[in-house]
Amino acid sequence: DGGITQSPKYLFRKEGQNVTLSCEQNLNHDAMYWYRQDPGQGLRLIYYSQIVNDFQKGDIAEGYSVSREKKESFPLTVTSAQKNPTAFYLCASTPRAGGLQPQHFGDGTRLSIL
Amino acid sequence: AQRVTQPEKLLSVFKGAPVELKCNYSYSGSPELFWYVQYSRQRLQLLLRHISRESIKGFTADLNKGETSFHLKKPFAQEEDSAMYYCALINYGQNFVFGPGTRLSVLP
Numbered sequence: 001d002g003g004i005t006q007s008p009k010y011l012f013r014k015e016g017q018n019v020t021l022s023c024e025q026n027l028n029h030d031a032m033y034w035y036r037q038d039p040g041q042g043l044r045l046i047y048y049s050q051i052v053n054d055f056q057k058g059d060i061a062e063g064y065s066v067s068r069e070k071k072e073s074f075p076l077t078v079t080s081a082q083k084n085p086t087a088f089y090l091c092a093s094t095p096r097a098g099g100l101q102p103q104h105f106g107d108g109t110r111l112s113i114l
Numbered sequence: 115a116q117r118v119t120q121p122e123k124l125l126s127v128f129k130g131a132p133v134e135l136k137c138n139y140s141y142s143g144s145p146e147l148f149w150y151v152q153y154s155r156q157r158l159q160l161l162l163r164h165i166s167r168e169s170i171k172g173f174t175a176d177l178n179k180g181e182t183s184f185h186l187k188k189p190f191a192q193e194e195d196s197a198m199y200y201c202a203l204i205n206y207g208q209n210f211v212f213g214p215g216t217r218l219s220v221l222p
Contacts, residue, residue, distance in 0.1 A: 043212040
């Protein structure tokens with residue numbers, strides 16, 4: 001059953017702590033994306049990766065970091081520098097970057113501050 | 115700059131009534147437009163795209179290049195249509211741009 005798996009579903013962060021959100025896909029897609037979803041603001045792009053070992057900043061990259069060591073995996077780290085991390089985070093993928101294909105989404109991770 | 119606007123944060127209609135979710139965009143090229151839907155406790159999923167010209171779950175959307183709009187319509191709303199709807203655009207070599215979303219509530 002192909003798709004995108006995000007874990008955990010819920011995550012709590014203490015002040016000053018870094019946390020990592022997992023995103024795995026078995027769709028053999030080249031491109032992967034991380035979005036932040038806030039009420040009334042839609043989806044805002046944090047980082048994206050067009051291919052393994054490459055990634056680019058999106059519109060709101062400050063306070064976040066990513067890696068793309070494997071095609072299937074695109075973890076997002078929310079660092080202590082992100083002052084307002086409470087949000088719903090969505091991972092997505094497309095077969096390749098730059099085309100017109102629709103994005104496939106995971107179920108999301110809800111991050112809250114303790 | 116590319117931008118997608120959805121003027122209504124919340125739209126409430128009665129079951130059986132027509133529904134129209136508005137989407138306007140600003141883009142200098144010829145983007146491809148999409149509607150995504152997020153039902154309660156489900157993942158964001160593609161509803162329809164302009165290039166397919168399909169009707170999905172009774173919904174249709176017409177691209178009006180003159181008005182730069184891609185409104186989503188359904189003649190008779192059902193309670194199961196209640197969800198969050200996002201309009202989005204993309205063009206070659208670019209990333210997706212999503213609108214802020216409209217929450218549709220279909221009342222019994």
